Amino acid sequence: MARVLVVGGAGLLGQYVLREARRRGHEVIGTCRGAAPATLAGPWVGIDLRDGAALRQAVRDAAPDLVVNAAALTDVDGCEARPEEARAVNAVAPGILAEAAGDANADFVHASTDYIFDGEGPATEDTEPRPLSAYGRTKREGEVLVRKAYPASLILRLSAVFGWNRVSPKANSVTWILQKVEAGQEVPLFTDQRVTPTYAGTAAGVALDLWAAKARGTFHVACRDCLSRVEMGHAVVEAFGIPGAQLVPVAMASVALKAPRPRAPCLIVRRVEETLKRDMPGFRACLEDMRETR
Numbered sequence: 001m002a003r004v005l006v007v008g009g010a011g012l013l014g015q016y017v018l019r020e021a022r023r024r025g026h027e028v029i030g031t032c033r034g035a036a037p038a039t040l041a042g043p044w045v046g047i048d049l050r051d052g053a054a055l056r057q058a059v060r061d062a063a064p065d066l067v068v069n070a071a072a073l074t075d076v077d078g079c080e081a082r083p084e085e086a087r088a089v090n091a092v093a094p095g096i097l098a099e100a101a102g103d104a105n106a107d108f109v110h111a112s113t114d115y116i117f118d119g120e121g122p123a124t125e126d127t128e129p130r131p132l133s134a135y136g137r138t139k140r141e142g143e144v145l146v147r148k149a150y151p152a153s154l155i156l157r158l159s160a161v162f163g164w165n166r167v168s169p170k171a172n173s174v175t176w177i178l179q180k181v182e183a184g185q186e187v188p189l190f191t192d193q194r195v196t197p198t199y200a201g202t203a204a205g206v207a208l209d210l211w212a213a214k215a216r217g218t219f220h221v222a223c224r225d226c227l228s229r230v231e232m233g234h235a236v237v238e239a240f241g242i243p244g245a246q247l248v249p250v251a252m253a254s255v256a257l258k259a260p261r262p263r264a265p266c267l268i269v270r271r272v273e274e275t276l277k278r279d280m281p282g283f284r285a286c287l288e289d290m291r292e293t294r
């Protein structure tokens with residue numbers, strides 16, 4: 001049994017890491033901003049990621065074997081509007097956490113994103129990052145600061161993270177589509193952005209498996225399918241058997257987006273598959289799992 005500190009434990013990824021670590025018999029502490037979640041057992045420590053001293057103290061107090069950073073400012077347009085907050089949360093805080101984990105002799109796992117790429121083609125872990133937005137730039141800086149502060153850290157790059165959010169009403173790339181089609185509303189979906197969505201439960205399992213295997217370095221963690229947003233919509237409608245869904249194909253250029261989006265930052269997952277000796281799931285299999293666990 002290990003002691004695991006999950007920073008951002010109330011976010012989508014964080015709640016899956018927290019539950020999965022607990023299921024595996026670890027002693028788990030979560031950090032959150034604001035009130036402790038009512039639907040997920042603690043202990044919880046309330047921390048704002050912009051408070052570096054509080055972050056360091058939380059790591060010292062937890063005396064963890066593993067720190068997982070699942071917190072980030074994930075609102076891509078919000079990052080464009082508030083670049084200083086984005087940098088503090090997505091770049092500076094991960095560096096501080098990595099350093100604090102190293103000082104505490106704990107391992108460190110950090111989540112990053114496909115938006116560090118320009119999306120001009122599928123990306124391996126060795127593809128040169130070229131972020132297009134403040135979100136992508138600050139997440140990339142976070143990777144660099146983490147690596148500098150604690151070279152043995154594990155960095156997992158995810159894409160369009162989805163799954164049931166059992167903690168908050170915040171929607172994600174799949175539940176947003178479901179909510180709209182089930183309310184009988186039109187769903188505008190990009191035809192010209194392709195991604196490899198990451199199932200939150202898959203990412204949580206992979207994070208803990210790579211850590212247990214003492215893997216080091218950077219790994220892409222996602223479904224095997226590289227799909228346009230509108231193809232994702234069709235797959236969701238099919239998996240959940242929703243008749244009469246109004247999926248409206250739209251081009252990215254037709255929408256007033258504050259931050260530019262990469263066109264096809266699909267993540268190649270060969271490294272994680274070879275390391276863990278298992279395939280990453282297909283998108284449809286993950287949707288089936290969601291349907292069965294609703």
Ligand SMILES: NC(=O)c1ccc[n+]([C@@H]2O[C@H](COP(=O)([O-])OP(=O)(O)OC[C@H]3O[C@@H](n4cnc5c(N)ncnc54)[C@H](OP(=O)(O)O)[C@@H]3O)[C@@H](O)[C@H]2O)c1
Pocket residue numbers: 008009010011012013014032033034047048049050069070071072073074089111112113114115139157158159160161170173
């Ligand atoms: N979401 C995606 O589609 C996506 C795609 C690729 C990669 N990723 C990466 O995957 C990781 C997990 O993302 P997710 O989808 O689980 O995001 P999420 O559901 O938005 O969770 C992020 C968590 O970070 C917390 N947070 C943000 N700012 C904070 C601050 N100043 N102080 C304390 N906590 C703060 C949020 O708290 P509040 O709820 O209080 O804001 C939330 O609990 C992140 O590293 C993200 O960059 C996500």
